[in-house]
Amino acid sequence: MDRKAKAVVCREWGQPVQVETITVEGPKRDEITLKIGACGVCHSDQSATTGKIPYPAPLVLGHEAAGVVIEVGEGVTAFKEGDHVVSSFISMCGKCRQCVRGRPVLCENARKAMFTLPDGTVRTKGADGEDLNVFGACGVMAEYATMHVDNCVKVDDTIPMQNAALVGCAVMTGVGAVFNTAQVEPGSRTAVFGIGGVGLNAIQGCVTAGAEMIVAVDNNEKKLQMARGFGATHTVNISEVEDAAKAVKKLTGGVDYAFECVGAGAVVEQAYKCLGRGGTAVVVGVSDPKDKTSITTLTLPADERVLKGSWLGSARPQYDFPRILGLYKAGKLKLDELVTTTYAIDDAAQAFEDMLAGKNARGVIVFETDKGVTQ
Ligand code: NAD
Numbered sequence: 028m029d030r031k032a033k034a035v036v037c038r039e040w041g042q043p044v045q046v047e048t049i050t051v052e053g054p055k056r057d058e059i060t061l062k063i064g065a066c067g068v069c070h071s072d073q074s075a076t077t078g079k080i081p082y083p084a085p086l087v088l089g090h091e092a093a094g095v096v097i098e099v100g101e102g103v104t105a106f107k108e109g110d111h112v113v114s115s116f117i118s119m120c121g122k123c124r125q126c127v128r129g130r131p132v133l134c135e136n137a138r139k140a141m142f143t144l145p146d147g148t149v150r151t152k153g154a155d156g157e158d159l160n161v162f163g164a165c166g167v168m169a170e171y172a173t174m175h176v177d178n179c180v181k182v183d184d185t186i187p188m189q190n191a192a193l194v195g196c197a198v199m200t201g202v203g204a205v206f207n208t209a210q211v212e213p214g215s216r217t218a219v220f221g222i223g224g225v226g227l228n229a230i231q232g233c234v235t236a237g238a239e240m241i242v243a244v245d246n247n248e249k250k251l252q253m254a255r256g257f258g259a260t261h262t263v264n265i266s267e268v269e270d271a272a273k274a275v276k277k278l279t280g281g282v283d284y285a286f287e288c289v290g291a292g293a294v295v296e297q298a299y300k301c302l303g304r305g306g307t308a309v310v311v312g313v314s315d316p317k318d319k320t321s322i323t324t325l326t327l328p329a330d331e332r333v334l335k336g337s338w339l340g341s342a343r344p345q346y347d348f349p350r351i352l353g354l355y356k357a358g359k360l361k362l363d364e365l366v367t368t369t370y371a372i373d374d375a376a377q378a379f380e381d382m383l384a385g386k387n388a389r390g391v392i393v394f395e396t397d398k399g400v401t402q
């Protein structure tokens with residue numbers, strides 16, 4: 028059935044987001060409709076409002092949400108009404124070469140589901156009946172969302188949705204970059220550039236992995252304080268030093284792992300430069316498609332350095348989302364502390380402004396789930 032839903036929409040690149048009442052159609056084959064409980068505000072959503080991530084407008088934002096299944100389409104067996112689900116902005120078909128070799132974030136069919144559902148159509152319509160694209164085949168910054176099951180992961184329904192939601196992006200991306208992409212060993216020396224929702228999670232991933240040193244690098248003192256709260260052993264405020272990479276090298280002698288969580292070629296260069304011999308720099312930030320980076324070529328062979336990327340923390344979402352939530356339940360990962368401000372959907376524009384101003388670890392839009400399912 029069709030449902031009216033408030034949704035956060037980008038109508039035009041460069042303009043503030045707006046909250047609109049849209050229509051969310053019910054599920055087709057292999058799709059489910061969720062009543063969303065909470066959706067985190069990620070820098071990638073912001074990047075889609077400027078064209079840095081060039082998803083065409085009009086676009087329903089949101090890719091980091093938890094919700095409850097309220098309707099299932101034909102052929103759906105893995106989900107039933109009442110299940111709690113976290114969105115994955117990567118569609119995983121489970122059958123292509125990349126999926127079967129254990130690399131679902133590289134799914135060969137994922138590119139079909141960038142701003143539409145995998146069949147190239149959408150279930151979201153604006154007031155004039157026009158199609159609205161959906162961020163990462165999700166579009167979950169809305170009261171309801173109809174998604175393909177390949178973008179959905181069933182999770183423990185005892186975990187508050189505002190915590191579970193964050194596993195859909197920030198936590199998986201940051202912790203996964205450490206656990207899966209870099210495979211940081213105990214005793215490693217590490218550095219994290221950019222202490223947003225993603226960088227804080229890279230820090231707590233390094234803590235859980237048993238890193239000896241964790242240097243947090245940012246230009247915002249408040250973020251550096253948060254980093255200490257999440258387990259950073261040292262901080263570098265880039266506005267107080269001439270060269271952040273040199274400052275990190277001075278503290279550590281060169282790190283084994285550096286994580287770039289900003290999305291700029293210049294910061295990738297710093298992450299690479301602060302490596303010690305045999306070090307690995309992991310690029311997590313999403314830069315403009317035209318952005319470039321440069322490194323000293325000789326250091327690749329002579330130091331056996333590695334420069335690699337990490338997409339959704341190299342996740343196997345069906346395995347990793349529940350695993351990460353299990354670590355939270357066991358008291359080994361912080362999720363409560365990540366949610367520094369919650370917003371009603373009507374205040375979405377403020378949530379984006381606060382993210383740009385660096386006010387939050389994560390700002391989360393929380394919907395009225397406690398009033399029960401209304402249709
Ligand atoms: P955020 O806005 O919450 O945090 C970014 C942080 O970087 C801020 O604390 C800011 O002060 C800091 N910063 C800005 N310029 C800096 C510089 N030159 N040096 C050091 N720090 C600097 O953003 P977020 O939501 O944490 O996302 C971070 C990046 O990760 C974005 O580019 C986002 O698009 C990307 N991202 C990537 C993936 C992935 O799968 N690879 C997933 C989600 C987000």
Ligand code: ZN
Nearest residue numbers: 069071196197
């Ligand atoms: Zn994100």
